[in-house]
Amino acid sequence: MENISVEEIMSEIKNSIRNNSDNIVDKERILYHIDDFLDYEDEEFIRQIYFSFMKREADADGLECHLSNMESKGASKKDTIRLLYHSEEAKSHNIRMLRLYNFMVSQNIDHILNKIKPIRRSTL
Numbered sequence: 300m301e302n303i304s305v306e307e308i309m310s311e312i313k314n315s316i317r318n319n320s321d322n323i324v325d326k327e328r329i330l331y332h333i334d335d336f337l338d339y340e341d342e343e344f345i346r347q348i349y350f351s352f353m354k355r356e357a358d359a360d361g362l363e364c365h366l367s368n369m370e371s372k373g374a375s376k377k378d379t380i381r382l383l384y385h386s387e388e389a390k391s392h393n394i395r396m397l398r399l400y401n402f403m404v405s406q407n408i409d410h411i412l413n414k415i416k417p418i419r420r421s422t423l
Contacts, residue, residue, distance in 0.1 A: 332397045336380055341366065348380060352389035 331351055339347050345365045349357035357365075365383070368374040374382075383389060384396055 329393055330395045330397065333377065333380060337376055341369075344376060345379070348383050352383050352386070352392065352394050354392055 335351070336344060336347055342362060345362050346357050349355060349361065365374075365379055369376070369379060380396075384394065
């Protein structure tokens with residue numbers, strides 16, 4: 300059996316999901332990829348998520364709240380996507396996100412690998 304690193308496995312999984320996401324068609328557009336939103340900035344970013352997840356325009360309070368979280372509290376785009384994706388309103392529309400779960404898993408794996416690497420080096 301060929302020796303393969305965890306990093307190579309994760310890279311293959313990410314590439315497979317990214318390549319296969321283009322082949323999935325849903326007429327009511329309930330399936331999204333995290334990259335569908337990352338090119339938008341500021342208000343347009345928040346508005347696009349609301350329209351996609353909640354199927355409506357962003358209300359003034361929601362828009363202000365999420366912009367404030369990003370600008371003054373340092374919330375990332377992925378944090379904002381994750382927060383809105385897990386809202387009760389988005390859940391009511393049965394929205395599905397490709398790569399959001401994989402992003403969270405790979406973040407955890409990267410964190411674990413960074414802790415393991417110094418241990419491996421020190422035991423060699």
